[in-house]
Amino acid sequence: MTIQERYRLWSEQPYFDEATRQELKQITDPQEIEDRFYSDLEFGTGGLRGIIAAGTNRMNKYVIRKATQGLAECVCDHGAEGMKRGVVIAYDSRRFSYEFAVEAALVLAQNGIKAYLFNSLRPTPELSFAVRYLHALAGIVVTASHNPKTYNGYKVYWEDGGQVPPVKADQILARIEARESWLDIEPMSEVEAIRNGLLVIIGEEIDQPYLARIRRLALHPDLITEKGEAVRIVYTPLHGAGNILVRRALAELGFSSVFVVPEQELPDPEFTTVPYPNPEIPTTFELARKYGLEKNADLLLATDPDADRLGVVLRSRDGDYRQLTGNQIGVLLTYYILSQKKALDILPENATIIKTIASTDLADQVAHYFGANVENVLTGFKFIAEKEQEMETGGWGTFQFGFEESYGYLAGDFVRDKDAVIASVLLAxxxxxxxxxxxxxxxxxxxxxxxxxxYYLDDQESLVLEGIQGKEEISKIMESFRQTEILELSGIRIEKSDDYEQRNGKNLITGQTYALTLPRSNVLRFSFLGGGYVMVRPSGTEPKIKVYFSVKAESMLDAEETLYKLKTDVMNQIALIRASIHETTLQ
Structure with a gap:
């Protein structure tokens, strides 16, 4: 179908509700129509994410229906047992999260598949736990994580509790793409689904065992019981799903000096107190800082709307508050867990941490110092979860901790995704x-x-390039870096150049080439001689190209100066590439 045919179908066919048809009929900009209908919203990195609006390239209940039908057909491939095991569904506080979750549950029910739906918003990691705990075949969480309020998303999990692996994601995508019609997916009524036992509401019976497993992660529980009130914490859920369970997890262990930012305590899909509900952004902590000063708090903690990411601000000795980077949090938790287990003589010989190739190499050094192994995986927490599952199945490593630089952390063996509830407890x-x-x-x-x-210092830059033109521009930027042999960046010698799309690398000092064993991914990583790197990749969930920077120096001042110069030079190179693209387009 052409773009105009798709537009007419959605704006005229009675299958689509009146609100959808009216929204589309009011569009007067042809480019807006094109952007909404030039493609289907991409099912990538385990699911969907997009702007909430009518159209095939937007987040709405019809896109949810089609994606869920694709998932349902894959579940049905597992026969009656798989259908009975069912799918667990959680959702956050965003606009239409509950409605989309119900829509998914009722499409599953129409296919004869049992759906377990949480009775209110829950953290994404609890969804991962619930899939494992209930022995379900799959899971869905409706969330757009830390994206702006205009977005929502839909992530799919598989029976191990991790985000759906690439092979299974491809199978789901194939089912979605094979269905040409938008008009033949009818959800079951909620009353009928409940009556037939195909819609089961869950809540506290999952919360209790989840929290019990978190309590068992504490390395010094007696110290927390005796002295827990000594650490003063200000916590903000940023209007999201972490509010109840983060507070319960801390309180049940014995952290009694926890103050919650009242303006950000309750769910709010407009996120009225923050420009973006993202704990990576310093302005997110403005209210928490105010209350931190009032309460003389030691820690400020913030979780994103689905409570899988944790941001941390610490009070320094001079009384000021400074935010930690995701890498700094990851290194601190790696150091704490490994050093304490070593001291307590409970660190296994095959202890292993797992981190992404976008995360600091400092963690590798810390882990090796304590005799632990390190597994580096592609960017995306699902790869950390896959590696943990692989180690568990193969018996060749014992997982201790996993993290990615974008504020995601995990310990324990009962969740297969980043978990801000666990991270809050361990950091406290x-x-x-x-x-x-x-x-x-x-x-x-x-x-x-x-x-x-x-002294390792890290940072990241993201360029938002939306629409068809943005997608093409991202592709050409990657192509430019890929086709040029880069020997140095900002005067820093490059030792290794790794292309994960081509699955090969080259040592630029010796000239030796080698194969990369990680799965194919559109990522370029340039590792510096002596430590640090620059990495470039398109985002898997957003219209962005991301550039990661890491430097190593003899002092923090040297690291700051080197990082600033490196970022400036690399981003200028990208600006020149973009200018060349635009010039070619104009010609």
Missing amino acids: EAALYYQQIEGRTLFDVLESIYEHFG
Whole structure:
């Protein structure tokens, strides 16, 4: 079908509700119609994510129906047993999250598949836990994570509790693409689904065992029981799903000095107190900082709307508050977990941490110092979960901790996705331990790590390039970097150049080439001689190209200066590439 044929179908066919048809009929800009209908919203990185609106390239209940029908057909491939095991569904506080979750549940029911639907918003990691706990075949969570309020999304999980693996995602996508018609998917009524046992509402019976497993992760539970009130915490769920369970997890262990930012406590799909509900952004912490000063808090914690990411701000010795990067949090938790398990003589010989290739190499050094192995995987937490499952099945490693630089962390073996509830508990415990036992702050610990291993500093830049033209521009930027042999960046010698799309690499010092064993992915990574790197990749969920920077230096001042120069030079190179693209287009 052409773009105009799709537009007419959606704006005229009675299958689409009146609100949808009226919204589309009011569009007067041809480019807006083109953007909404030039393609179907891409099912990638385990699911969908897009702007909430009518159209095939937007998030709406009809796109949800089609995606869920594709999933349902894959579940039905597993026969009556798979259909009975069913699919667990969770959702966050965004616009239409509940409605989309119900829509998915009723499409599954229409296919004879049992759907377990949470009775209110829940963290994404609890969905992962629930899939495993209920022995379900799959899971769905309706969320757009930390994206702006105009977005929503739909992520699919498989029976191990991890985001759907690439092979299974391809199978679901094939079913979605094979269905040409938008008009033949009719959800079952809610009353009928409940009556037939195909819609089951769940809640506290999942919360309790999930929280119990989190409590068992504490390395010094007696210390928390005795001294937990000593660490003063200000927490904000940013209007999202973390509010109840983060507070319960902290309280049940013994952290009693927890204050919740009242303006951001309750669900709010408009996220009226923050420009973006993203704990990576410093402005997200403005209210938390205010209350931190009032309450003399040691820690400020923020979770994103689906509570899988954790942002952390610490009070320094001079009383000011400074935000940690995702890599700094990951390194601190790696150091705390491994050092304490080593001291307690409970660190297994095959202890392993898992991190992404976009995350700091400092964690590798810390892990090796304590005798732990490191597995580096592609960007995306589903690859961390897959590697954990692989180790568990093969018996060749014991998972201790996993993280990615974009504020995602995981410990334990009962969740297969990043978990801000777990991370909040472990970070609070680390702060308490160093405060009470060693008389140090987390900043002191971080500084000692830098002094021992070198000053690593990391940052990231993202270019938002939307629509058809943006997609083409991202492709051409990657092509330009891929076709040029780059020997240095900002005067820093490159040791290795790795192309994960071509699955090969080259040592630029020796000239030796080698194969990369990780799955194919559109990623370029340039590793510096002596430590650090630049990595370039398109986002799998957003219209962005991302550039990751990491430098190593002898002092923090040197690291800051080197990082600034490196970022400036690389981003200028990208600007020149874009200018060349635009010039060619005009010709």
